[in-house]
Amino acid sequence: MPKSIHIDPVATRSSTELESRRIPVHSYARPMAEELRVRGADTLIMALRHMMVIRAFESGVASLKSTGSYRDLTYAYKGPAHLSIGQEAAAVGAAMALTPEDHIFGSHRSHGEFLAKGLSAIERLGDNTLTAIMEAHGDGALLRAVETHLPDESARGLAENFLLMGLLAEMFTREIGFNGGLGGSMHAFFTPFGAYPNNAIVGASAGIATGAALWMKTEGRDSIAVSMVGDGATGCGPVWEALNFAGMAQFERLWDNPGFLPVLYFFTNNFYAMGGQTSGETMSWDRLARIGAGLREDACHAETVDGTNPLAVADAVQRKRQLLLDGKGPAILDVECYRYSGHSTTDVNAYRTKDEIAEWTAVDPITTYRDSLVAEGILDAATADGIQSEVGAGMHAVYMAAANPEISPPAGLGSDGASIGRKVFAGSETPPIGRAPEPLSEPAKVARIRQNARKSRGGKDANGELLSPLKAITLRDGLFEAILHAALTDPRVIIYGEECREWGGAFGVYRGLSDLFPHDRVFNAPISEAAIVATAIGAAIEGGRPLVELMYADFIGRAGDELFNQLAKWQAMSNGLLKVPVVVRCSVGSKYGAQHSQDWSGLAAHVPGLKIIYPATPRDAKGLMASALASDDPVIVFESQRLYDQVELFHGEVPEGNFKISIGAPDIKRVGSDVTVLTIGPALYPALDAADSLARRGITLEIIDARSLVPFDYGPVLDSVTKTGRLLLVSEACERGSFAMTLASNVTRFAFDALKAPPRVLGGPNWIVPGADLEHGYFPQPFDIEDVILTDLMGDTGHVRKGSRAWDDLALARSGL
Amino acid sequence: MARIELRMPELGNEITEAQIDALLKGTGDKVSEGEEIVTITTPKVTMDLEAPATGTVLEVLVEEDEIVAVGTVLAVIET
Ligand SMILES: Cc1ncc(C[n+]2csc(CCOP(=O)(O)OP(=O)(O)O)c2C)c(N)n1
Ligand SMILES: [Mg+2]
Numbered sequence: 001m002p003k004s005i006h007i008d009p010v011a012t013r014s015s016t017e018l019e020s021r022r023i024p025v026h027s028y029a030r031p032m033a034e035e036l037r038v039r040g041a042d043t044l045i046m047a048l049r050h051m052m053v054i055r056a057f058e059s060g061v062a063s064l065k066s067t068g069s070y071r072d073l074t075y076a077y078k079g080p081a082h083l084s085i086g087q088e089a090a091a092v093g094a095a096m097a098l099t100p101e102d103h104i105f106g107s108h109r110s111h112g113e114f115l116a117k118g119l120s121a122i123e124r125l126g127d128n129t130l131t132a133i134m135e136a137h138g139d140g141a142l143l144r145a146v147e148t149h150l151p152d153e154s155a156r157g158l159a160e161n162f163l164l165m166g167l168l169a170e171m172f173t174r175e176i177g178f179n180g181g182l183g184g185s186m187h188a189f190f191t192p193f194g195a196y197p198n199n200a201i202v203g204a205s206a207g208i209a210t211g212a213a214l215w216m217k218t219e220g221r222d223s224i225a226v227s228m229v230g231d232g233a234t235g236c237g238p239v240w241e242a243l244n245f246a247g248m249a250q251f252e253r254l255w256d257n258p259g260f261l262p263v264l265y266f267f268t269n270n271f272y273a274m275g276g277q278t279s280g281e282t283m284s285w286d287r288l289a290r291i292g293a294g295l296r297e298d299a300c301h302a303e304t305v306d307g308t309n310p311l312a313v314a315d316a317v318q319r320k321r322q323l324l325l326d327g328k329g330p331a332i333l334d335v336e337c338y339r340y341s342g343h344s345t346t347d348v349n350a351y352r353t354k355d356e357i358a359e360w361t362a363v364d365p366i367t368t369y370r371d372s373l374v375a376e377g378i379l380d381a382a383t384a385d386g387i388q389s390e391v392g393a394g395m396h397a398v399y400m401a402a403a404n405p406e407i408s409p410p411a412g413l414g415s416d417g418a419s420i421g422r423k424v425f426a427g428s429e430t431p432p433i434g435r436a437p438e439p440l441s442e443p444a445k446v447a448r449i450r451q452n453a454r455k456s457r458g459g460k461d462a463n464g465e466l467l468s469p470l471k472a473i474t475l476r477d478g479l480f481e482a483i484l485h486a487a488l489t490d491p492r493v494i495i496y497g498e499e500c501r502e503w504g505g506a507f508g509v510y511r512g513l514s515d516l517f518p519h520d521r522v523f524n525a526p527i528s529e530a531a532i533v534a535t536a537i538g539a540a541i542e543g544g545r546p547l548v549e550l551m552y553a554d555f556i557g558r559a560g561d562e563l564f565n566q567l568a569k570w571q572a573m574s575n576g577l578l579k580v581p582v583v584v585r586c587s588v589g590s591k592y593g594a595q596h597s598q599d600w601s602g603l604a605a606h607v608p609g610l611k612i613i614y615p616a617t618p619r620d621a622k623g624l625m626a627s628a629l630a631s632d633d634p635v636i637v638f639e640s641q642r643l644y645d646q647v648e649l650f651h652g653e654v655p656e657g658n659f660k661i662s663i664g665a666p667d668i669k670r671v672g673s674d675v676t677v678l679t680i681g682p683a684l685y686p687a688l689d690a691a692d693s694l695a696r697r698g699i700t701l702e703i704i705d706a707r708s709l710v711p712f713d714y715g716p717v718l719d720s721v722t723k724t725g726r727l728l729l730v731s732e733a734c735e736r737g738s739f740a741m742t743l744a745s746n747v748t749r750f751a752f753d754a755l756k757a758p759p760r761v762l763g764g765p766n767w768i769v770p771g772a773d774l775e776h777g778y779f780p781q782p783f784d785i786e787d788v789i790l791t792d793l794m795g796d797t798g799h800v801r802k803g804s805r806a807w808d809d810l811a812l813a814r815s816g817l
Numbered sequence: 818m819a820r821i822e823l824r825m826p827e828l829g830n831e832i833t834e835a836q837i838d839a840l841l842k843g844t845g846d847k848v849s850e851g852e853e854i855v856t857i858t859t860p861k862v863t864m865d866l867e868a869p870a871t872g873t874v875l876e877v878l879v880e881e882d883e884i885v886a887v888g889t890v891l892a893v894i895e896t
């Protein structure tokens with residue numbers, strides 16, 4: 001809501017018609033002689049060779065999958081085989097127009113794009129750079145294997161073998177695979193060549209590539225990001241979110257360095273998404289390129305190009321790349337081509353005719369292109385055959401080496417079976433380098449910061465009276481202080497989400513930040529939760545540290561793939577080569593009913609790969625947020641809306657300077673001896689009230705605030721339970737499958753001998769959170785806590801329940817509750 | 818001539834008080850209706866309060882940093 005852009009009712013309401021740029025379809029018509037003059041024979045022949053390399057590579061996989069052998073190699077390849085046989089010209093044409101600094105993000109069907117990009121980078125990089133890149137990869141084992149078993153006199157030849165071996169060994173789950181076998185066929189990448197992660201989730205690369213472009217723009221790099229997904233991906237909401245994000249008006253109108261995100265949406269349009277025909281059956285568009293006109297007057301510079309001709313593709317990518325570097329992006333290319341191979345090996349082609357396949361096979365990109373080179377006299381047939389057999393022989397050697405366990409040892413699970421687990425988190429902090437960001441004004445002059453400076457750092461006055469949130473540092477302020485510190489000291493930190501600027505974040509956490517930082521550091525995002533998280537991942541992979549906000553935890557579903565399949569996975573799937581330092585804030589609401597009141601911290605904790613914190617006091621919020629922002633791992637921060645105004649009641653004062661509380665350490669908030677109460681998030685406060693009430697009856701509670709869900713140190717809880725013998729777990733999440741249940745089961749296992757009663761979990765019941773006036777029947781209240789402690793944990797048979805939770809849990813479970 | 822009061826407005830049922838962040842006008846200043854007179858802040862938002870009428874500021878009844886309850890008279894304008 002920038003006040004600088006006025007919405008004039010007169011102009012807005014006047015009659016007009018909307019037009020958009022016409023979309024060219026197959027406009028490429030450059031004669032081969034002209035291509036020869038511009039590109040030279042070597043480049044044109046190289047393109048043919050690269051297509052042959054890809055065809056040979058994938059034919060090997062196809063052969064292994066269908067017959068269990070490839071030439072004289074017998075090998076059971078168990079992984080996926082989404083082959084792009086027939087689509088090679090699209091991949092090679094694109095790579096011809098890209099530099100190693102341009103980054104491509106592919107799909108499940110991207111062996112070809114990966115190899116094309118790698119081969120093109122190898123041609124462009126100098127020998128010394130290539131050697132340095134290969135030596136720097138992993139522990140050097142891949143290079144040593146290649147040097148010994150696939151030697152080549154030239155650095156380029158060696159690098160090509162390195163590329164092929166790294167990919168094939170990766171697919172065969174070998175230690176020397178590019179990602180130690182943890183990524184496999186659909187997740188291959190090798191960043192030094194600008195081949196960024198391929199993705200097994202249809203369309204996911206669109207958002208990630210957009211985030212990469214965001215960081216390229218932020219750093220002012222002279223490069224572009226390319227999303228390479230299929231035609232089927234145009235049916236995915238997150239792809240549309242990404243397209244919209246890349247062309248947000250603010251990039252042109254509000255940012256100091258105007259220009260849209262330099263991202264090319266390259267759709268490899270093979271007319272099918274598995275067996276669904278896109279144009280004609282499953283999509284609204286008749287031609288994919290038309291979608292550009294749905295977004296912008298410039299129609300995103302969309303074009304349909306002939307993906308069976310590498311030069312038509314190279315020409316288009318070259319032109320789009322220049323537009324993107326000029327800030328005129330985003331751009332869309334609809335690259336039509338045909339996949340001869342099945343979608344996967346189980347494909348029986350039930351959805352297309354033999355005639356159709358035959359007609360497209362007649363325009364095979366490799367033979368067509370080869371013939372046109374021969375016809376123009378650029379290449380003679382004998383030389384072309386020579387290249388073909390040289391490529392075939394080389395590929396055979398690569399297959400033999402990659403399959404040989406002596407040369408390419410199979411990846412194992414480690415001596416304790418947990419080696420993969422150790423790849424999930426980096427567990428490190430990488431401090432910023434470079435100049436601290438320049439704020440727009442003196443921080444001390446910003447109203448919010450002046451106000452905080454006047455506030456008491458503790459939550460009570462000298463007489464022990466509770467202070468108003470206007471007079472004492474609140475949880476909201478604690479978060480703000482940690483975030484402000486990071487924003488002022490770490491040039492990698494960018495902050496965005498819905499309502500992050502003038503509004504100050506949906507709940508005022510960011511109030512004041514827009515006075516200090518321009519749009520490229522703090523900006524409003526569209527209501528596109530998937531794009532918010534996906535772009536953050538892309539920016540983080542490129543070196544940024546985005547802090548993004550999802551407003552309500554209930555909106556996690558809108559970013560489900562991005563959080564659970566992307567953010568949580570890339571560190572481990574990359575064998576630790578990628579770090580994804582994204583911090584995602586989401587508030588847990590109340591009073592707004594069932595779709596705005598859910599504590600989904602346990603849902604997030606269920607998926608391996610995310611660190612989860614849920615602070616309940618200003619000091620914890622500040623210290624934990626500082627750790628989250630410093631961490632190289634992704635962190636999800638849950639914040640209870642009910643606690644934003646909470647002042648500090650423990651540990652005295654909230655420190656003024658930046659400080660960190662380690663993620664994973666629970667905190668004893670009150671010492672007691674009869675019952676241990678472990679709380680998650682805001683459940684701390686009703687537990688304290690219950691403790692006050694029970695203290696009057698001589699029962700003392702030891703209250704431990706979990707503070708973090710992942711990681712979690714059970715030590716303090718087990719020590720406490722050893723002392724008390726009784727454990728109650730309280731959270732606001734519904735009980736079934738909750739994190740409290742996980743805690744209860746582990747404590748039972750590890751402190752069984754000390755327990756006087758089975759641990760009890762008190763959460764929300766397994767139904768909807770009702771509206772404000774009925775919430776007391778949902779979220780655990782102090783009297784519910786007392787009821788459970790007295791009846792279930794202390795065995796007080798005479799206790800008359802004060803709450804309404806006398807449910808028969810087993811009967812409820814039988815009816816699904 | 819009428820005396821018109823500027824009061825601390827209702828800002829939703831959860832907000833009972835706000836802090837005076839800045840006084841933009843003082844006693845004797847001429848103001849026109851809609852002109853900003855005082856900036857207030859709550860834990861969530863900072864906002865400017867506008868003159869309810871055109872006239873002269875007769876009195877400003879609060880000081881910067883003061884915390885005031887909803888409904889408090891902040892200033893009086895004479896038209
Ligand atoms: C979100 C998601 N939905 C479904 C799938 C299963 N799936 C894998 S590939 C594919 C078809 C994708 O078609 P397209 O994007 O055109 O790429 P192509 O396979 O043609 O290269 C489907 C449905 C998936 N991997 N991800
Ligand atoms: Mg397709």
